[in-house]
Amino acid sequence: MSEVLVLVDHVDGAVRKPTLELLTLARRIGDPVAVHLGAGSEAAAKTLAEYGAVKVLAADAPEFADYLVVPKVDALKAAYDAVSPSAVLVPSSSEGKEIAARLAVRIGSGIITDAVDLESGDEGPVASQSVFAAGFTTKSRVSKGTPVITVKPNSTAPEAAPAAGTVEQLSVSFGELAKGTKVVSRTPRESTGRPELTEAAIVVSGGRGVNGAENFHIIESLADSLGAAVGASRAAVDAGWYPHSNQVGQTGKTVSPQLYVATGISGAIQHRAGMQTSKTIVAINKDAEAPIFDLVDYGIVGDLFEVVPALTEEVKTRKG
């Protein structure tokens, strides 16, 4: 079978869940070969093998952290030259999309971004995308060159399928442009201890209705009682009540959890773009006419300051 390159998203060798999803999807179209850039390849290889990587191409160099995007493009191109894959899959993070784009130019191939599903087809892999604020689903394929496809988190359930996962060193020579953009400093985001927004099974979001940073603890308490991630509308973020990294929507994160709870959010098209594909949607809003109610499986017309704390108590009681 042909080989499919999968670029690994990891934190010092701890492989992030979307990569396991990519490996699972890659197996539908070929044999996954993982490309691990940076420290921790030995630790990562175990996980990658468990999810089907036949090989792990590893490279580590200070350039990957010290300069933006391009060193990783050089490395992925080296892996591409070494393997001659039938497709290249990259996680749909902002960095992932930029790496994929530049690779596509270099290898003269088409690119598809933000796939939510992938299957094999007569004319190469077929990617599903969710477009126009998730109003449409399209099926596309790359018609020139080797398909380069970026895949969104939560596109499939990761399935283990043990393979060899032999680690091989990838030799990379950095091009002239590699050191073009220097990362002068990096401040890691502090962990909240809550699940990652894009990976969480449940997301509880607050909007303008929360009416102040000091009230967001109400949303957080509900989230914690459900083991959920916390999201926010752009109105709440713009008001400075919650960090931008938690924004759900067109210019924030796209989430597709099992359960999405929208509180004090009207449901503008740009917000819907980021949450419309959630399995079950629940809303609490005091305005019965709010467009969010068009989306819900269950909605409460009421004051969130009454309903949310009562719900949190009830969840806690039921969970014991």
Add this chain to the structure above:
Amino acid sequence: MSLRIVVCVKYVPDATGDRHFAEDLTTDRESVDGLLSELDEYAVEQALQIGEDADDAEITVLTVGPEDAKDALRKALSMGADKAVHVEDDDLHGTDALGTSAVLAKAIEKTGYDLVMCGMASTDGTMGVLPALLAERLGVPQVTLVSEVSVTDGKVNGRRDGDTATEQLEASLPAVVSVTDQSGEARYPSFKGIMAAKKKPVESLDLDDLDIEAEEVGLEGAWTKVDDATARPARTAGTIVKDEGEGGKQLAEYLAGQKFI
């Protein structure tokens, strides 16, 4: 010497309209009004601010798009850009990201530049890849997805708020920059700005002017193909309950029934 800034702006169907696909599975531009992509207004705004801080700057707004895309250029001019370039050609219909980036790169080189500014993504395609594609094609550094940007002494600095960290970036000019919607509110065109825009030059270029063959672009030349587009089935109407004091309990009951608790 004057700082030459080229701002790439896209004319897009209004996201609050009922957007859909045309017969050939390209974006239907007929049924919904178009406008300057809101996310590109942020790029125009930052370009204007960088221009104001520089001794001398010339800001060109550039679009690849149909006749109506002039509206987007006009809006950017009325915000304060100096001149506009419109790449327009019937053969461009259906061009994908790779093709658009090739056309933009040629037009940018023809215009001359020290700095290329883009939005974080177009509000219709929402790919967010054009800036990286341009940097690759132009062979210059990318300072992308920044929420803060400044230019001093031939260097561009920016703050990139990533998924796992915030990074401070630095690159030498020429460079490609993309700014997020966190970079600061875009100004509204003033009445004076709107009047002045009417007299500002808009240059039209076609594929010939850019030495691009028709086969390299358009639907036929695209590197990707859309085979199918299906409207998402409307969600089945849910249960909506008015809170009479028991709303929290009722919701908990529902969630328990769905096995979330």
